[in-house]
Amino acid sequence: MKPVRVGICGLGTVGGGTFNVLTRNADEIARRAGRPIVIEQVAHRSLNPECDLTGIKTTTDVFEVARNPDIDVLVELVGGYELARELVLTAIANGKHVVTANKALIAVHGNEIFHAAHEQGVIVAFEGAVAGGVPVVKSLREGLGANRIEWVAGIINGTGNYILTHMRSEGRAFEDVLAEAQALGYAEADPTFDVEGIDAAHKLTILASIAYGVPLQFEKAYTEGISRVTFDDVEQADNLGYTIKHLGISKRTDAGLELRVHPTLIPKERLLANVHGVKNAIAIMGDAVGPTLYYGAGAGAEPTASAVVADLLDVARDIATDHHYRVPYLAFIGIGDDDGSMPILPMEDIVTAYYLRLLAVDRPGVLARVATILAEQGISIEALVQKEATEGELVPIILLTHRTREKNMNEAIRHIESMADIAGPVTRIRVESLDEQE
Amino acid sequence: MKPVRVGICGLGTVGGGTFNVLTRNADEIARRAGRPIVIEQVAHRSLNPECDLTGIKTTTDVFEVARNPDIDVLVELVGGYELARELVLTAIANGKHVVTANKALIAVHGNEIFHAAHEQGVIVAFEGAVAGGVPVVKSLREGLGANRIEWVAGIINGTGNYILTHMRSEGRAFEDVLAEAQALGYAEADPTFDVEGIDAAHKLTILASIAYGVPLQFEKAYTEGISRVTFDDVEQADNLGYTIKHLGISKRTDAGLELRVHPTLIPKERLLANVHGVKNAIAIMGDAVGPTLYYGAGAGAEPTASAVVADLLDVARDIATDHHYRVPYLAFIGIGDDDGSMPILPMEDIVTAYYLRLLAVDRPGVLARVATILAEQGISIEALVQKEATEGELVPIILLTHRTREKNMNEAIRHIESMADIAGPVTRIRVESLDEQE
Numbered sequence: 001m002k003p004v005r006v007g008i009c010g011l012g013t014v015g016g017g018t019f020n021v022l023t024r025n026a027d028e029i030a031r032r033a034g035r036p037i038v039i040e041q042v043a044h045r046s047l048n049p050e051c052d053l054t055g056i057k058t059t060t061d062v063f064e065v066a067r068n069p070d071i072d073v074l075v076e077l078v079g080g081y082e083l084a085r086e087l088v089l090t091a092i093a094n095g096k097h098v099v100t101a102n103k104a105l106i107a108v109h110g111n112e113i114f115h116a117a118h119e120q121g122v123i124v125a126f127e128g129a130v131a132g133g134v135p136v137v138k139s140l141r142e143g144l145g146a147n148r149i150e151w152v153a154g155i156i157n158g159t160g161n162y163i164l165t166h167m168r169s170e171g172r173a174f175e176d177v178l179a180e181a182q183a184l185g186y187a188e189a190d191p192t193f194d195v196e197g198i199d200a201a202h203k204l205t206i207l208a209s210i211a212y213g214v215p216l217q218f219e220k221a222y223t224e225g226i227s228r229v230t231f232d233d234v235e236q237a238d239n240l241g242y243t244i245k246h247l248g249i250s251k252r253t254d255a256g257l258e259l260r261v262h263p264t265l266i267p268k269e270r271l272l273a274n275v276h277g278v279k280n281a282i283a284i285m286g287d288a289v290g291p292t293l294y295y296g297a298g299a300g301a302e303p304t305a306s307a308v309v310a311d312l313l314d315v316a317r318d319i320a321t322d323h324h325y326r327v328p329y330l331a332f333i334g335i336g337d338d339d340g341s342m343p344i345l346p347m348e349d350i351v352t353a354y355y356l357r358l359l360a361v362d363r364p365g366v367l368a369r370v371a372t373i374l375a376e377q378g379i380s381i382e383a384l385v386q387k388e389a390t391e392g393e394l395v396p397i398i399l400l401t402h403r404t405r406e407k408n409m410n411e412a413i414r415h416i417e418s419m420a421d422i423a424g425p426v427t428r429i430r431v432e433s434l435d436e437q438e
Numbered sequence: 439m440k441p442v443r444v445g446i447c448g449l450g451t452v453g454g455g456t457f458n459v460l461t462r463n464a465d466e467i468a469r470r471a472g473r474p475i476v477i478e479q480v481a482h483r484s485l486n487p488e489c490d491l492t493g494i495k496t497t498t499d500v501f502e503v504a505r506n507p508d509i510d511v512l513v514e515l516v517g518g519y520e521l522a523r524e525l526v527l528t529a530i531a532n533g534k535h536v537v538t539a540n541k542a543l544i545a546v547h548g549n550e551i552f553h554a555a556h557e558q559g560v561i562v563a564f565e566g567a568v569a570g571g572v573p574v575v576k577s578l579r580e581g582l583g584a585n586r587i588e589w590v591a592g593i594i595n596g597t598g599n600y601i602l603t604h605m606r607s608e609g610r611a612f613e614d615v616l617a618e619a620q621a622l623g624y625a626e627a628d629p630t631f632d633v634e635g636i637d638a639a640h641k642l643t644i645l646a647s648i649a650y651g652v653p654l655q656f657e658k659a660y661t662e663g664i665s666r667v668t669f670d671d672v673e674q675a676d677n678l679g680y681t682i683k684h685l686g687i688s689k690r691t692d693a694g695l696e697l698r699v700h701p702t703l704i705p706k707e708r709l710l711a712n713v714h715g716v717k718n719a720i721a722i723m724g725d726a727v728g729p730t731l732y733y734g735a736g737a738g739a740e741p742t743a744s745a746v747v748a749d750l751l752d753v754a755r756d757i758a759t760d761h762h763y764r765v766p767y768l769a770f771i772g773i774g775d776d777d778g779s780m781p782i783l784p785m786e787d788i789v790t791a792y793y794l795r796l797l798a799v800d801r802p803g804v805l806a807r808v809a810t811i812l813a814e815q816g817i818s819i820e821a822l823v824q825k826e827a828t829e830g831e832l833v834p835i836i837l838l839t840h841r842t843r844e845k846n847m848n849e850a851i852r853h854i855e856s857m858a859d860i861a862g863p864v865t866r867i868r869v870e871s872l873d874e875q876e
Contacts, residue, residue, distance in 0.1 A: 001762065021726045025725070032770055034771050127581070133728070133730065134730060135581025135730075145748050146747030146750075147744055269714075271733060274707070274712050287462075287740075288455070289735060290734065290735045294577075296728065297729075302726040305584065305726055306582065306584045306585055306726040309583070310580060312584075325757075325759060327755065328472070332469045332470055333472050334469070
């Protein structure tokens with residue numbers, strides 16, 4: 001059969017990896033796809049020393065690829081928002097299929113892009129946008145297609161997981177491990193995107209859309225970073241049987257969908273708690289299948305290339321298929337026609353359990369007052385640890401609560417912080433059991 | 439679009455689950471598939487009290503379904519070999535697509551079935567045949583399609599994993615936990631299929647074919663069960679930093695493919711070592727993606743139904759597609775034309791590390807003689823533990839070796855067992871590090 005002709009835009013880390021995987025495994029890929037997948041053109045600004053471009057047509061203008069009539073599929077690996085958006089929309093307008101690993105682009109401009117692609121009858125594939133090489137988009141969109149998805153919870157930012165892993169295993173502070181991660185190239189010079197949860201929220205937004213069949217709504221995601229997690233919290237959590245992970249969590253409830261990224265205590269025995277270093281893992285609960293989990297490298301040249309090339313294989317198979325028989329972009333037909341029956345819940349309406357750490361003056365009655373404030377908000381206590389204090393010192397009090405509404409917890413914390421015997425702000429970390437019942 | 443009309447053959451555990459998932463999630467499934475998937479007919483021998491068959495056309499003759507012109511897809515859930523084979527071949531001959539969860543059928547008769555299906559241009563899908571609801575067939579066949587697969591290692595029999603989990607956590611003997619598993623319905627009255635590794639070998643055979651693009655060769659798989667694993671071994675392994683799991687392992691080597699099921703020591707920190715109870719998990723190493731893992735329920739009514747219905751969704755999408763554009767049955771085009779360049783290696787040619795447990799007379803020179811025998815076979819020792827003995831008692835010696843060829847280890851064990859100072863047979867359990875380098 002005729003080869004599929006690919007134009008790669010961007011020859012950085014992922015672009016270079018994609019070029020090399022397509023070249024190195026060309027025979028194996030052709031034997032899987034039933035036709036060769038050939039690189040017709042590469043657009044790049046600077047040379048990637050990892051790639052041998054001998055005999056490859058190159059350009060410095062990505063739009064030349066988007067308009068090249070000899071190209072069937074444009075692979076967008078330039079990153080960022082505006083240039084990528086314009087490039088992808090130009091490629092679509094020229095009748096080309098698109099493969100991208102750009103989570104920011106899909107999370108923020110996906111609805112517009114999928115609408116344009118639908119009108120043109122072309123594929124836009126984005127496996128590489130979530131969890132790098134882990135085929136979680138395909139698993140959720142196709143493999144679990146029989147299920148009503150109940151929740152998704154994932155370690156979807158490798159930098160954050162690297163930091164939390166080393167804080168825990170080596171008893172170090174956040175800033176210290178972050179500096180090391182930057183030196184090793186696992187974290188950017190400006191780490192905000194990773195450690196404040198924005199990158200994870202992009203990926204979670206995409207997962208939630210394909211889990212529940214709702215439009216992409218990145219602007220409604222709640223994000224909280226890990227920069228305020230202390231080693232003391234990590235240690236206290238450990239004593240209580242928990243590990244702190246930076247999770248993206250989306251749950252279906254009767255009132256709507258939860259969509260939130262924040263540090264989370266999870267029971268140590270969960271597989272997610274045992275995912276270390278820069279690796280990613282996503283747990284997905286379906287009503288028929290029960291809990292499942294997908295694990296692997298969430299970033300890097302060849303792991304992400306693995307996802308990009310898998311998308312190219314799908315394009316190679318579906319290229320001759322009538323548009324209506326393809327897997328819908330966001331898993332369900334007619335997501336644009338969503339009737340709003342599953343709104344994204346504001347953060348104060350989510351329901352979860354909590355870990356609280358307070359510093360109190362060691363005086364009779366303080367604990368009773370804290371317990372009363374919680375009770376007034378209908379919050380019940382699951383566990384309480386009060387450390388012994390030396391005379392006159394402040395004592396830390398650690399609390400685990402049962403599940404309650406965030407609004408009530410906000411109110412309780414406001415009251416506790418206003419107590420004369422409580423010093424400084426209350427540390428609050430959400431707790432998820434991730435069990436089959438919840 | 440036109441509905442896809444399904445005939446379900448067999449209304450036992452998985453058949454009943456499939457019926458119920460298709461019925462309960464019909465709207466969500468139709469919104470994913472772009473068309474309704476309707477149950478046109480059910481063939482069953484006895485009533486399943488879990489299923490409400492009101493308004494459903496039923497029969498007691500499965501072949502009636504295979505010949506029913508109103509049916510597009512036959513779902514084979516009768517189990518076993520001969521009846522299932524005849525039923526599936528009849529359905530194919532009548533131009534029907536087939537979905538099955540029958541691993542024994544695919545592992546043993548798959549080559550014949552896929553050949554017939556290819557001639558007729560119909561789909562035969564079998565996600566449910568490996569690891570129940572875990573979409574590992576799709577992940578390996580499509581999601582990792584860019585990769586040269588290096589190895590696959592999985593906990594693919596829930597019964598065996600249940601037994602090993604409880605032996606370890608409760609310090610109990612194999613027979614004791616097996617009896618409990620039988621009482622709970624996790625193990626059959628005749629547990630041979632599960633605990634001797636035959637069921638796992640069926641699944642491993644399927645995984646290896648789609649990983650490497652070789653024909654199904656169940657008859658060449660090596661199987662060793664867990665019935666000889668003692669709590670003492672479990673405890674010794676734990677002390678050395680390992681957990682014993684019953685794994686199906688297939689590796690690509692320069693000489694050929696390894697295909698083996700046996701108890702295996704793996705490092706405690708691996709995710710596979712933390713998969714407990716009846717759950718399944720498969721680790722897959724690709725040259726581009728690195729290590730990945732897929733986890734979930736490996737059996738049960740609705741988990742397996744989740745896989746069966748996912749296959750039906752694929753059929754619903756591909757039904758109008760030209761046969762040549764579909765994902766090949768065993769992941770690669772032209773597996774029948776295999777040139778034999780990747781033979782399945784006989785067990786004596788595999789290479790792995792070993793755990794050995796011997797009982798020795800407590801006398802000077804015994805250890806030196808054992809070490810000499812190993813050295814003569816080119817086997818080097820990684821760790822050695824000799825327990826203290828009370829006067830005159832036999833002492834256990836625990837050895838971990840570096841990687842060596844099984845043939846050499848057989849020879850060494852033969853020599854060790856012939857020593858006058860060694861009592862009884864040597865216990866040998868293979869050790870796999872499952873790291874990224876190996």
